[in-house]
Amino acid sequence: MEPVELSALFHAEPGDGLALRLYRAVQRAARAGRLFPEEALPSSRAAARSLGISRNSVSAAYDLLLAEGVIDTAPGRRPRVRSLAPFAPPPPAATPALSHRGAAWAADPRARQGAAGGGLFAPGEPDPALFPADAFARRLRRAARRTSPQASGYADYHGLPALRAAIADQLVRHRGLRIDADQVLVLPGMQAALALVAQTLAEPGDRVAVEDPGYAGARAAFDGSGLRLTPVPVDSEGACIAHHCRTRAGPVRLIYLTPSTQFPTGARMSLPRRQAVLAAARAQGAVVIEDDYDSEFLWRGGAIPALHALAGGDGVIYLGTAAKSLAPGLRLAWAVVPPGLAEPLAQAQRNLGMGANVHVQAAFAGLLADGGWRAHLRRISRAYAAREALLAEGLVARCGSALRLRRPDGGLQLVAEFSTPRDEGLILAELRQAGFAVSALSGYCIAAPRCGLVIGFAEADAARVDRFCDALARALGAMTA
């Protein structure tokens, strides 16, 4: 039997990739039934001559066809087409549907805050200009050159030993924790820490107490994990946990708090409240999740020891992050877990795929070890304190009694409640027109709606504050002539 005339299937054209194109042409013909089982292909030498391409290209194409099972070869025989079921590509599949839990994970927790899109004064965002770019760049370069083989592999999935030790040291010295480095897990962000804890320490249907108003990211992690939220009102002393944990709905399994600087109100949790939280958690067998997202740069009063430090023992899981003090894009955070949970949670972290990049870990460890970190915190604390003052004073001067300000002791945002009922959406829309991406306070609330704005001041300067206050005063209809 004469071999197939390949030139009927394939025309060589200039450019490379001839092997791949020849392979595709034969594969297509075989699938379409235009080549018959046991039909012979020419030898690679003969094919190269007839097609006017190199023998190497033909051999490479034949290798692919052999590997894919399109042809068979045997020594001293020409390649033969295998028996292939004719195959028309299936009609395009429909887009797969999300599962129910997939839909829960895919909800946008910030939609109600009206903060989509870019703009100035978005809450929660640090000033990128304060990121120590040059110093960090040098450290990253060094890290990439020197990272140990062990670190660059899978072995230290839950964090570089040097970074875990440096974080533990910082927390012992500056936040009052009594812990070992073994209890520290390094994660690719606060959100990963929340999703990890929610999924490993609670079952679907369990209750979690959350601050109201509170952090939407945490709510998203709990919603996605199928937990039921028990909102706890927040006042100037933080969350009033004691009353709200003992509902008829039954005990809570987790209590999520931002005690150092309540998000978004900035309230610092008072000692009586802290004591009440620990007592309530103890009484119900609940685990407290302490989200200490920005306590490193409090500028009034300094940092109070963490709730973890007050609790002692294993009832509190402490979470920290580099997102506020450095940059969210680093995707770097840490969890302090009870010694008995360190190993299982590290394994769960790996199975969930929550690993932090090794070079950013090494760079950050260096910054912690040589004191550069504390110096950076002092620098940004001063900067943010000044910017908060600028914004707050501008608001008082321009919008006066139309707003009730709650000035925070630290952090990146302040809450301005409306003194009288206002249409939040209308005011936000006008501010967005003016280029400001502040959020609606109501979007942080669950059961107790409050009306106002959450304003990020990380990038505030005199000109921007002026423009913002102009726009807001106009929107409030409170402008004086």
Add this chain to the structure above:
Amino acid sequence: MEPVELSALFHAEPGDGLALRLYRAVQRAARAGRLFPEEALPSSRAAARSLGISRNSVSAAYDLLLAEGVIDTAPGRRPRVRSLAPFAPPPPAATPALSHRGAAWAADPRARQGAAGGGLFAPGEPDPALFPADAFARRLRRAARRTSPQASGYADYHGLPALRAAIADQLVRHRGLRIDADQVLVLPGMQAALALVAQTLAEPGDRVAVEDPGYAGARAAFDGSGLRLTPVPVDSEGACIAHHCRTRAGPVRLIYLTPSTQFPTGARMSLPRRQAVLAAARAQGAVVIEDDYDSEFLWRGGAIPALHALAGGDGVIYLGTAAKSLAPGLRLAWAVVPPGLAEPLAQAQRNLGMGANVHVQAAFAGLLADGGWRAHLRRISRAYAAREALLAEGLVARCGSALRLRRPDGGLQLVAEFSTPRDEGLILAELRQAGFAVSALSGYCIAAPRCGLVIGFAEADAARVDRFCDALARALGAMTA
């Protein structure tokens, strides 16, 4: 009423931190009931004098006590102790228990492979010495200096636009995909991609078809997500999917495959099998997950277009990673999802906390854009091809008929099955003694146990291969005199 004599509570000692220590002393006394409600503290001036410390320190301590709610202050009045419930720290809480799903996430999928601890020739690990450290270090430094404010924040959580475009371009040109950059999600590792897909596209209790033997990481993601595994046997043409999807157990929701280089056997999936997979998926409404973890460096036959390319349409989710070609520690991978799922999966990714570091993204995007990436792939393909040959030839020469080798066309490991039944555990133990961390093939199996070794050759050189073959031949009792 006379104010409290603070010197009874607090003794100043040399060193800094006086404010924090004074704060703690008063806080402790108030909690223990040694200070009474409404009792007055001295003015800061009087306290500073009586304690012999600076007035600033006293003021800072009072600020903390005020913020914490331990004292009240009012203009022209001395600070007063608030009414605090006496508080003995609760007895240490017990270690919280994992939830059921937490226990599923915390299982170690590799325990049965006997590969814990360090050692040479571990499968799946690339050679750290082939990581282009200097070039990557330069790119990281540049990335940290130039990353845009938008990139360093939360906006590009699912990947830098430049990287998503560069990945899409590579996949179109080298893997035959027909996709847009909008379909690419950048993730902190293959494991994150697997956990994301498992949790968003399947419900607990749904069935997923997996290769047997197969990748333990994928099984861990499916187990953690509460899915039920349907094992599919693997032979030299890859997984035999058609037969095993239509079980009495009902249809599968997901089909997980490594078609380019089956893990760990190295089998390349034949075209008839690929067609069968797509037909079976279509018939059952299943989604195919194509894990293309190391197809970039096939050295025999070159890369075949991905299954995604054959399928057309939306039925295949394609996953790739930088872990094998660069380093696992980068924590960098990507998923190509149907256009209609890009937005919800990006939101789910954010809620699950699966963000990749922004600097490694920028560095990798640069490597892709300027051709450095393809050059690197050619370099490591040559290196790994030579190392595989060294190992395979050594094994044939030294262990001969005691092993059935399956030589892969690419990747980082080869499978050596025992020709006759052997005690895997004993052989592994002896190899571990000699410093080799190879894995037990049985540990990759589910329903169809197979006995042998999975050997990583990424770090093979002549001396190590010699030592390894010595140790293995001795362990097999097959040494010739």
